[in-house]
Amino acid sequence: MNWIIFIAVICLAAVSAAELYTDRYDDLNVDEIMQNKRLMDAYMNCVLGKGKCTAEGKALKAHIQDAIQSSCAKCTEKQRQKSRKVVNHVRANEKNYWQQLKTKYDPEEVYKSNYETFLANND
Template identity: 45%
Template sequence: MMMKYFVLLCVASLALAEEKYTDKYDNIDLDEILDNKRLLQAYVNCILDKGKCTPEGKELKDHLEDALQTGCEKCTEAQKKGTAKVIDHLIQKELPIWRELTAKFDPEGKFRKTYEQRARENGITIPEE
């Protein structure tokens, strides 16, 4: 009986582990990307199918829509913090990029409102469209 319980626990743990996105790129230097307009634009071009993708850019592109729609429920803690940092940065300093991304991935504006409200709560002023 104990062995069955152990096996069930292991299977459940694996199922839960598979629910998260890979943590392979969790240590990427987001500040380096956000502070470098050319590097940031390369990632944006990848995500918008306008340019080549690095392996980490492809990983981001593959999961971005799902992450936005689910509130990043499959994200690791590092990914949740990074997502908030990137979204806040885009809203505050790269609004045209934010709007281009949301136009593609959230044309109805359902998720954009949530993220922009959170940004406002963090003291970020968002100009009216």
């Protein structure tokens, strides 16, 4: 009986881990991007579909809609922390980009309460 419980727990852990976004870019230096207008513009244009994307930008662009809708449920802890940091920076300092992001990814503000709650949370 104990083996069955043990195997069930291992399977559950494996399924949960498989549902997270890749952690390949978790060590990306977001402070450097936020402090460099050229880099910030490049990433924003990528996720807005207005410019070329780096590998990191492509990964972000591929998951941004799902992350908004799910309050970053598949994000790693580092991704949650960095997402909050970057989005709060964009909201405060890059208002034009913030408006464009909202228009592109949540034009009817269906998910506004999700991402507002996520951004306010410090888990």
